[in-house]
Amino acid sequence: MFLIFALITLVGALLMFRLKNLITAGLSLVLCFIGIAGLFLLLGNPVAAALQIIVYSGAIVVLVLFVIMLLASHEEEKPEKPRGIQRWGSAVTVSALGVGAIWIVKNSKILASPTTPNVDPMTLNRLGASLFREHLVGFEIAGLLLLAAMIAAVSLVKREL
Amino acid sequence: MDQLSALLHMSPATLWMAFKVVLVFAGPLTLAALMTWVERRGSAMIQDRIGPNRAALFGKWRLMGLPQLAADGIKAFMKEDLVPPHAHKFLFWLTPILAFLPAALGFAVIPFGQSFQSGGQTYHLSLLDPGNGMGMLYPLAIGATAVYGVLVAAWSSNNKWAILGGMRASAQMVSYELGMSLAVISIFMTTGGYDPHQIIAAQHGMWNVGPQFVGFLVFFTCMFAETNRLPFDFAEGESEIVAGYFTEFGSMKFALMYLSEFIHLVTASALIVTLYFGGWRVPFVANPGVLLSVAAFLGKTLFFCWVFVWVRWTLPRFRYDQLMKMGWKVMLPLSLANFLFHAFLMFRRG
Numbered sequence: 441m442f443l444i445f446a447l448i449t450l451v452g453a454l455l456m457f458r459l460k461n462l463i464t465a466g467l468s469l470v471l472c473f474i475g476i477a478g479l480f481l482l483l484g485n486p487v488a489a490a491l492q493i494i495v496y497s498g499a500i501v502v503l504v505l506f507v508i509m510l511l512a513s514h515e516e517e518k519p520e521k522p523r524g525i526q527r528w529g530s531a532v533t534v535s536a537l538g539v540g541a542i543w544i545v546k547n548s549k550i551l552a553s554p555t556t557p558n559v560d561p562m563t564l565n566r567l568g569a570s571l572f573r574e575h576l577v578g579f580e581i582a583g584l585l586l587l588a589a590m591i592a593a594v595s596l597v598k599r600e601l
Numbered sequence: 602m603d604q605l606s607a608l609l610h611m612s613p614a615t616l617w618m619a620f621k622v623v624l625v626f627a628g629p630l631t632l633a634a635l636m637t638w639v640e641r642r643g644s645a646m647i648q649d650r651i652g653p654n655r656a657a658l659f660g661k662w663r664l665m666g667l668p669q670l671a672a673d674g675i676k677a678f679m680k681e682d683l684v685p686p687h688a689h690k691f692l693f694w695l696t697p698i699l700a701f702l703p704a705a706l707g708f709a710v711i712p713f714g715q716s717f718q719s720g721g722q723t724y725h726l727s728l729l730d731p732g733n734g735m736g737m738l739y740p741l742a743i744g745a746t747a748v749y750g751v752l753v754a755a756w757s758s759n760n761k762w763a764i765l766g767g768m769r770a771s772a773q774m775v776s777y778e779l780g781m782s783l784a785v786i787s788i789f790m791t792t793g794g795y796d797p798h799q800i801i802a803a804q805h806g807m808w809n810v811g812p813q814f815v816g817f818l819v820f821f822t823c824m825f826a827e828t829n830r831l832p833f834d835f836a837e838g839e840s841e842i843v844a845g846y847f848t849e850f851g852s853m854k855f856a857l858m859y860l861s862e863f864i865h866l867v868t869a870s871a872l873i874v875t876l877y878f879g880g881w882r883v884p885f886v887a888n889p890g891v892l893l894s895v896a897a898f899l900g901k902t903l904f905f906c907w908v909f910v911w912v913r914w915t916l917p918r919f920r921y922d923q924l925m926k927m928g929w930k931v932m933l934p935l936s937l938a939n940f941l942f943h944a945f946l947m948f949r950r951g
Contacts, residue, residue: 484734
C-alpha cells in the first residue's frame with residue numbers, strides 16, 4: 441500500500457517538472473498531492489489527508505490552472521541561452537538533499553528500536569485541541585502573516601483605495 | 602445474514618461490505634438515471650409541455666416516457682466517438698473518468714439508514730463506518746476534486762466555448778466552496794463532532810435546519826453552485842457558450858459526464874438531508890428501524906432532488922458578475938455571521 445502511494449507521489453512529481461505543457465504539469469501536481477494524501481492516510485492521519493485534498497488539490501492548484509489558462513501560452517518558455525551551471529548546480533543540490541535525507545533516516549533512533557505505532561487515528565477534535573493549546577503562538581503568527589499577505593495583495597491590486 | 606455469508610464462505614463483515622459497495626455505487630447511479638427522466642418530465646410539467654412521450658417498449662408501452670432512458674442509453678452507445686482535431690488526446694479520453702470518479706465516490710460516507718444489530722454485530726448503513734476519522738471532510742474533499750472533470754474537459758477539447766465554460770466553473774466552485782465549508786463547520790461546532798453518524802445522532806428531537814436556518818440557506822445555495830445547476834450553470838450556459846465545457850463531447854463520453862452531474866445532484870441532496878434534515882430520522886419516532894429509516898432518507902433525498910429540478914425550471918440564470926458578487930459578498934459574510942452567532946451562543950451557554 442505504501443509503495444503504491446509512494447509511486448503515485450513520485451510519478452506525479454517527476455511528471456510535474458518533466459512535462460513541458462503547463463496544464464498537464466499542473467494536473468500531475470494534483471496526482472502527486474493525491475499520493476501524499478494517501479500517505480497521510482497510511483500514517484493514521486485522515487484529517488491531514490482530507491485537508492491536503494481540500495486545500496491543495498481542491499483550491500490552490502485549481503487557481504494556478506485558472507491563471508495558466510488565462511495566459512496566452514500554455515507552454516514552458518525556452519531559455520534564451522542554455523545555462524549549464526543552473527542544470528549542474530540543481531543536480532548537485534538535489535543529490536545532496538537526497539543523500540542527506542537517506543542518511544537522516546538511516547541514523548534515526550526510532551528506526552533502530554521500532555516501537556508499536558500509535559494506531560489511534562487523528563481526529564479534527566484532537567487537531568483543534570493541539571492547535572489551540574500547544575501551538576497557539578505559532579497559529580496566531582501564521583494568522584497574522586496571512587492577514588498581512590491579504591492586505592498586501594489587496595493594496596497591490598487596488599491602486600486607489 | 603449469517604447463513605448467507607456461511608453459504609458464500611465469507612465472513613458476515615465482508616459480505617456486508619461487498620453488499621454496501623454495490624448498493625452505494627448502484628443506488629445513486631440508478632437515482633441519477635431516473636433523475637434525467639424526472640428532469641424532463643418535471644420541466645415539461647412546469648412549462649406546460651408534454652415532455653418525452655414517444656419512446657415506447659416494443660412500440661406499445663409508453664410508461665410515461667420512461668423508455669426514453671433506454672433509448673438515450675442505446676443512442677449514446679451506438680454513436681460515433683469523435684475526438685476533435687488538435688485536442689489533447691489523452692486528457693480528452695481521461696475527462697469522463699475524472700468527471701465520473703468523484704461523483705461515484707462522494708456518497709460513500711453518508712449513512713442512508715439506521716445502524717442495526719444482527720448476531721451480536723453492529724451493521725452500519727454507510728460505506729465508511731463511523732470513527733473513520735474522515736467524516737464529513739470526505740465529501741468536501743471529493744467535491745473539491747470534482748472541478749477537475751470540468752477543467753480538464755474544458756482545456757483538452759481545444760474549443761473556446763469549452764475553455765470559457767471551464768474557467769467560469771473553476772472560479773465559481775472555488776468561491777462557493779468557502780461559504781459552504783463555513784456553513785458545514787458551524788454544524789461541526791454545534792454537534793461537537795464531524796462524523797455523519799454523530800451529526801445525525803445530534804439531530805434527535807430537533808433537526809439542524811431549525812437552529813441553523815441561515816447556514817442551511819447558504820449551504821443549499823452553494824450546492825447549486827457546486828453541482829453547476831441553474832441558476833448557477835455558467836459552466837454550461839447553453840444560451841451563451843453552446844454547451845460550455847462539454848461542447849466537444851459526444852456519445853458515451855457525454856453520457857458519462859451528464860450522468861455524473863446527476864449523481865452530484867443526488868449526493869448534494871443526500872448531504873443536505875444528512876446535515877440539516879436529520880438524515881434517516883423520522884419525526885416523532887425514536888427508533889424507526891432499518892426499513893422505515895431507509896425509506897425516510899430516500900424520501901427526503903428525492904424531495905431535495907425534486908427541489909433542484911424545480912428551481913432549475915423556475916429561476917433564470919444569473920449574470921457572471923452577479924454570481925461572483927453573491928458568492929463573495931453575500932454567501933461568505935452570511936456564513937461567517939452564522940458561524941460567529943453559533944460560537945457566541947455556545948460561549949454563553951458555557
